[in-house]
Amino acid sequence: MGALAAGIARETLAAEKYFPVKADQSLFETINRVKDPANKTPLEKSHGPVITAPKTVKAGEPFAVEVSVGEVVHSMGPAHWIEFIELNIGNEPAARVDFQPRGYASPKATFTVVLTKESAPSGKVTLIAHQRCNLHGYWEGSLDVTVT
Numbered sequence: 001m002g003a004l005a006a007g008i009a010r011e012t013l014a015a016e017k018y019f020p021v022k023a024d025q026s027l028f029e030t031i032n033r034v035k036d037p038a039n040k041t042p043l044e045k046s047h048g049p050v051i052t053a054p055k056t057v058k059a060g061e062p063f064a065v066e067v068s069v070g071e072v073v074h075s076m077g078p079a080h081w082i083e084f085i086e087l088n089i090g091n092e093p094a095a096r097v098d099f100q101p102r103g104y105a106s107p108k109a110t111f112t113v114v115l116t117k118e119s120a121p122s123g124k125v126t127l128i129a130h131q132r133c134n135l136h137g138y139w140e141g142s143l144d145v146t147v148t
């Protein structure tokens with residue numbers, strides 16, 4: 001009986017190691033965004049997706065969009081990691097990259113994007129990036145691009 005109790009206790013400790021109960025649940029109730037880009041909190045610096053792309057692009061011509069999580073690159077390990085990065089063109093999903101918790105890959109992705117004139121009727125498109133941290137929830141960042 002003692003061995004069984006010790007086994008259960010050991011499994012409970014392992015579960016707490018991989019799924020800590022100290023995660024701030026409020027971060028999972030909403031889409032988190034950087035509140036003041038000029039004065040980011042440490043949590044915002046490591047979780048707000050940062051999009052790097054040209055300010056102006058030509059319709060029909062491919063360009064690179066890099067998404068990094070975040071301004072200070074988030075660590076990747078079995079207890080705390082970035083699960084995925086998504087890129088939307090306005091409201092339309094364009095791409096998604098999934099990450100594994102082993103820590104081999106940094107939470108960064110570069111997408112090759114082509115915009116059409118139809119995708120930017122006003123001459124502008126908002127690139128929207130999402131990421132999800134297993135402990136700190138779902139985050140969004142955006143960047144406007146002019147399409148000529």
Ligand SMILES: [Fe+2]
Pocket residue numbers: 047074080081133134135136
């Ligand atoms: Fe995190």
